[in-house]
Amino acid sequence: MGSVAVVMFLLVYLLLTRTRVGIVVRSAIYKPRMAEALGHNVPLVFMGVFGVGAALAGLAGAVAGAFYTTNPNMALELGVMVFVVVVVGGLGSMGGAMAASLLIGVITSLSVGVDYSPADILAWFGARAWAEQVGGLLTLKLSSISATIPFALMLLILMMRPSGLMGEKS
Numbered sequence: 001m002g003s004v005a006v007v008m009f010l011l012v013y014l015l016l017t018r019t020r021v022g023i024v025v026r027s028a029i030y031k032p033r034m035a036e037a038l039g040h041n042v043p044l045v046f047m048g049v050f051g052v053g054a055a056l057a058g059l060a061g062a063v064a065g066a067f068y069t070t071n072p073n074m075a076l077e078l079g080v081m082v083f084v085v086v087v088v089g090g091l092g093s094m095g096g097a098m099a100a101s102l103l104i105g106v107i108t109s110l111s112v113g114v115d116y117s118p119a120d121i122l123a124w125f126g127a128r129a130w131a132e133q134v135g136g137l138l139t140l141k142l143s144s145i146s147a148t149i150p151f152a153l154m155l156l157i158l159m160m161r162p163s164g165l166m167g168e169k170s
Contacts, residue, residue, distance in 0.1 A: 004059075089166060
């Protein structure tokens with residue numbers, strides 16, 4: 001699954017940065033009137049980009065269907081995480097999306113295996129009894145809140161850099 005994603009990413013990246021088609025697509029996005037003045041049919045370019053995006057989404061669905069239980073609610077299960085990845089990476093940044101997906105995937109996967117809580121860390125300073133008396137977040141194991149870590153990361157990134165990791169500042 002990961003190798004298919006990497007190949008898809010590399011092919012799209014190379015298509016957009018190294019070919020004439022990529023130049024036309026990028027010019028239609030950033031300077032549509034200029035691209036039209038140069039003789040390119042901008043609505044047709046956008047339609048083609050939409051078609052390629054739909055084909056890539058279909059390929060991603062076919063690959064994910066082999067690893068996840070296929071059901072009508074797949075969009076609800078995976079769509080939220082896709083949104084988090086796009087926001088963390090930066091809207092419109094392919095490199096940012098790739099970096100964010102790797103970062104979120106690694107952090108989430110590693111946090112599932114960590115069986116520590118803030119009370120365990122405070123025990124190093126002799127404050128375990130106080131932390132357990134306070135309870136709440138201080139006694140939650142990291143593995144039990146691993147599903148919320150991507151959202152906390154998104155909040156942190158949006159507070160520090162609202163355009164995302166590799167998004168352009170507006």
